[in-house]
Amino acid sequence: MKKNILNNYKPVKNTIIALALLSFSVVFSQKTKVSSKNTALFTSFSYTGNDAVYKENPLATNEFYSSILQGCYPDPSITRKGNDYYLVNSSFAMTPGVPIFHSTDMVNWKQIGHVLDRPAQLKVEDSGISAGIYAPHIIYNKYNDTFYMITTQFSGGFGNMVVKTKDPAKGWSDPIKLQFDGIDPSLFFDDNGKAYVIHNDAPPAGAALYEGHRVIKIWEYDLAADKIVQGSDKIIVDGGTDIKQKPIWIEGPHMYKKDGKYYLMCAEGGTGGWHSEVIFKGDSPKGTFTPAPGNPILTQRYFAKDRKDKVDWAGHADLVEGPGGKYYAVFLAVRPNDKDRVNTGRETFLLPVDWSGEWPVFENGLVPLKPKLKVPVGVKNQSGTNGYMPNGNFKFTDNFKSGKLDLRWIGIRGWRESFTTLSKDGLRISAFATNIKAKTPTSTLFYRQQHASFEAVTTINYQPKSANDLAGLVCYQNEGYNYTFGITKNEKNYFIVLQRTEKGISKLVASEKISLNGNIALKVTTVGDAYTFSYATDEKTFKNLGETVSGDILSTDVAGGFTGALIGLYATSGNDIKP
Template sequence: MTKMKQIKNILPKAALAVMLLAGFTTQSDAKGKKMKSEPVFSNFVYEGNDKMYNENPLEANEFYNPILQGCYPDPSICRKGDDYYMVVSSFVMFPGVPIFHSKDLVNWTQIGHVLETKSQLRIAELGISRGVYAPTIRYNPGNDTFYMITTQVAGQLGNMVVKTKDPLQGWSEPIKLNFGGIDPSMFFDDDGKAYVMHNDAPDKGKELYNGHRVIKIWEYDLEKDQVIPGTDVIIADGGVDITKKPIWIEAPHVYKKDGKYYLMCAEGGTGGWHSEVIFISDNPKGPYTPAPSNPILTQRYFPRDRANKIDWAGHADIVLGPDNEKYYGVFLAVRPNEAHRVNTGRETFMLPVDWSGTFPVFENGLVPMEPTLKLPAGVENKTGQDGFIPNGNFTYKEDFSADQLDYRWIGLRGPREDFMEKTKDGIKINPFEVNIKEVKPTSTLFYRQMHQSFSYAVDMAYKPETAKDLAGIVALQNEASNYVFGITVKDGDYYIVLERNEWPGRRDNKKSTVLASQKIDLKAPVRLKVTADGDKYEFSYALNGTDFETVGGTVSGDILSTDVAGGFTGCIIGLHATKANDIQP
């Protein structure tokens, strides 16, 4: 069996045992089988149709940026031999820390998640933009071990590390690390020594302004898997030039090249002033001197209304390419729509890096970025084929018949297996007594919005029994900013409803508005659909599968963007069921 087939066939540690239960034979449809209050979803189709891709068809030697579309931020990458592994932030998505594999930096396969169990991922009662921040993946050739180090913000673990000999075979239980701050990273030197660096607050009483942060480095004991007390040193204070009051120096990585040590960090916050900066030293613990030409990556200097706009670039990691000569960097950025919303969230991009001089510089990272890149020498673009993740405009169909659920389907704050079952008719969701607006695990199976313009449609066999029952689709940015589109019952009649939930400024000032409700004749499965054209969203249904009726007209996607709703995630769209419905038709 080839390595790639092994990757495709690998099962996650948290096996989908619950999904393999006996088929749900009493659900269904116009054939006379009784439908029940546990919805069964089937015939899912997601289709992306972005103008950027339509107007920029690929040449034979090109591939698209971003390489991971949708909410896949804060990428980190490492290499062992010919194999590349990449991880991204997941916040309170469950399982956590998606992990990807490639041989050539262009064609990627998701091989699972690093954090797959409740003991590894303790996020059940956290807001959506808490949880797992900025994971770093590193390979230590000294002990032939991979490490993934991250912060579980506001949870029980804080800064933590897991490790494995083989990323295809699962990861250890988390080891809690004894330091504060966020964004930890690791560095393994040629002499066998190990180090951890991270973002932290200045020493007590030394904070000079709002957003003033420092980068610390510790020596790390590989036997005890712990930082060594008393070895911490501040190696960057404020940023490149503290007299200019730079904010949020974070996401540090240390590299070694030609006998010199390089500290690369994000600076400027994760919004419009985001950038990447670089420092140099003769020693891993400093002192570090900033490069004279910082930043080495940013999109902050260009017109707001430029074509094919890519913005907020930063939070990067660098790796040596397959030819062992050219370097490449992965980083987060956003693709705002025509209303300057970022509903697709922070995505993973890549650029070649010129490191022919003393300091690395992202090629074309200091001019307006383009949607296409040239393939590395000798690489063929196979995205969307042979199990590789697609990019650009693509169609994804899912009949839920495979033994293993696609890794792109995720839960929120808890395992998918706690609420779903595989049946012969599709995926059944057993609803929790939890409303989508609560900060608890929800009975919702989510898929990331990956395009500014898209359609997302699914068949649902369902008959609610009480007014507390509702099932359908949610488009969600967070627990206080979302749309709920589903079916409920009132006085013996079935209704399809659309509700907008928003948070105008304060979390204790949530506002819920029923935009539309109408009685429907629910005798067979209904097809539900949400479509978007930039900032314009529509929710519709069809009783015959083809003739769709819009509910609530065209609505704004504003609350599905981080610049309105706050936080760090993009829009995720879910197959949802609840026994805690509060929408009144």
């Protein structure tokens, strides 16, 4: 992870779901006031992707898109039990935390829930959006038939922690705190019964040679007690592949054993344009580890900046043996928009890997990444059908009448159950006193932006009681960088307003007086960096508000951090927009 988070991180040294939710709601209500009078009814939502790369590269029947999870699904990790594959991602301050996906063929993925799905496991209510949960590693231990997920939680006093389960679809344990510093921990289970934790850390005090100098450290792990063995730690990589070249940000380590040798694969170069994946080999888990002569084994850093269908920042990978003994890697990468900005965040990509020789070779991992891959023999691409996650250009619709929220809806810092209610009429959001600029929970239900070009439309039935009330759509990178597009009141009149917030400073872009006679449709449309906001009082004849605005503030390039842009259904009784 990046240095701004590391410098602020001070690691801590020394289940019944219903009761956990109840106890959380009591604590939560002491911090956040819910307005029983100010509620907004959302009767529908639709999101439609419209990226040129998918139009220009349609799939044949034996193909699938290499970006298997579009939008903010970074730092993927994957494991296998028999014919079942499980994949997890970083979730930062999103609630629930750590989305988890299942597949039997590496092509078609269903979200089966979240690993951290209750307040006892995840405490991010006061967290920065790019704090919270970092780089989860999921692994199955065949020797005790148990799944583990180990991660760093930069919030709630957790630090490094592990949870475990016998069945990923049936919930995970409460967190077990682990007493070591650093980030990006992973577990390795050797075939002699021993277990280890590997992670990124700072060099010993006074030994840092340059900015970004990090080390990879290993500890023995006591499986019976779920704790590291104190005094067993050892640095196994110092700096990276060649410390003479001053490599930066060696992190995201994963260990594998093949043909009697131990392989250590890590990200190197930081999570931006110099990102890469490198690999080392040793005779034991504690080394000595020798870097591969062909490092890096995955990167996009050497190619023309203006290349077509650009995919960039590739790295932070994990390997798994797939169907038929073929290896695959999941990794993060980004798809910049027409202004070379990253609004969709770091996404999960997949590549086949040839590990028939001494070293794993990412197939086409050292050329500009292509948008499509061949499906394995006997596998049918079912993305977007039968409950499988869609990719490419797709449409997601929700009328909120299924009785439960789709797993793709998330909160930021606050749990969805604390402000949402589903009924036969749709989704009702009860407004908090906090507005979208708060660094505390807000009453906002978020959907990830998954395309550079998209259209999102919601229908809302809402009548604000005062100037403090507002409900509508937000386009959100974080509390200091966002657009708010909604309905509010000024004296006796109702208004549609559009506000831009940059560096925490808000500016009214446009406002227009309207009549409220029923449902109003709100729409945001993007073509790359160009965003337009429009509304329809008859749900079909849309009128633009504020002309075209830049999506720059919704990019990590401008706003910073590690998350992608989100689209939110939003209500507040703490509105400060004055039409």
